[in-house]
Structure formats: structure tokens, C-alpha cells
Amino acid sequence: MCIILAAYSHYLETLGAPRRLVRKYAFRNAMLPQITGLALQLGTILAGALVTEIVFSYPGLGYQIYRAITNKDYFVIQGIFLFIIVGVLIANFIVDIVYVLVDPRTRIGMQGGQA
Numbered sequence: 001m002c003i004i005l006a007a008y009s010h011y012l013e014t015l016g017a018p019r020r021l022v023r024k025y026a027f028r029n030a031m032l033p034q035i036t037g038l039a040l041q042l043g044t045i046l047a048g049a050l051v052t053e054i055v056f057s058y059p060g061l062g063y064q065i066y067r068a069i070t071n072k073d074y075f076v077i078q079g080i081f082l083f084i085i086v087g088v089l090i091a092n093f094i095v096d097i098v099y100v101l102v103d104p105r106t107r108i109g110m111q112g113g114q115a
Contacts, residue, residue, distance in 0.1 A: 010029055039095040042088050 012022045053062030068076040082099055100106045 017099075030100065034098055035095060035102065039092055039099075042091050042095075046084060046088065 008024050009022050012025070013019070042098030049060070050065060052058065053060040054066045057063060060082065065077060065080050068074075068080070
């Protein structure tokens with residue numbers, strides 16, 4: 001992807017396009033995979049935070065899950081996981097909305113037109 005983007009940028013510059021226009025297109029094209037990667041990694045980011053809280057005894061959701069597991073408190077475990085799942089769903093929904101705002105092809109698809 002990076003090689004294609006660099007070649008595209010050089011091509012626009014050789015055509016005489018202003019550097020500001022080249023940066024605008026390059027930024028938008030480079031941002032789309034980053035947004036998709038963020039949406040895919042949200043659960044992993046949260047799981048990493050849980051492990052960090054357990055290792056360093058930081059009082060957060062990860063430490064609460066650890067205490068609930070050691071005490072066999074299943075209702076607390078279910079409540080915390082429900083909270084985590086709802087948080088990840090809301091974050092993915094926000095990423096989907098941002099993706100529609102950034103990528104014009106998704107707007108065309110939502111209107112029923114041809115891409």
C-alpha cells in the first residue's frame with residue numbers, strides 16, 4: 001500500500017499538481033487502513049489493558065476481573081464483560097461512522113448508487 005501511495009504521489013507531482021493537493025489525497029488514502037486497523041484492534045487494546053492492570057495491581061476492570069475469578073463471583077464477571085462488550089461495540093460503531101465520513105465510496109454505497 002505504501003509503495004502504491006508513494007508512486008501515486010510522485011505521479012501527481014510530475015503532472016504538476018500542487019504539493020498541498022498531493023498531501024490531501026495521500027493523507028486520505030493513508031488514513032483508511034489505519035481506521036480499519038483501529039476497529040479490528042479495539043478488543044486487543046482492551047485485553048492488553050486488562051493484563052497490565054493484573055500484573056501491576058492497578059485498580060481497574062482487569063484487577064476486578066482477576067479478583068472476581070479468584071473469588072468465583074460469576075455475576076461480577078458477567079457484569080464486567082457486559083460492560084467491556086458494550087464499550088467495544090460503541091467504539092466500533094463510532095469507527096464505522098468516521099469511516100463513512102472519511103471514505104466517499106461508502107457514502108455512494110449507502111445511497112444505492114454504483115461505485
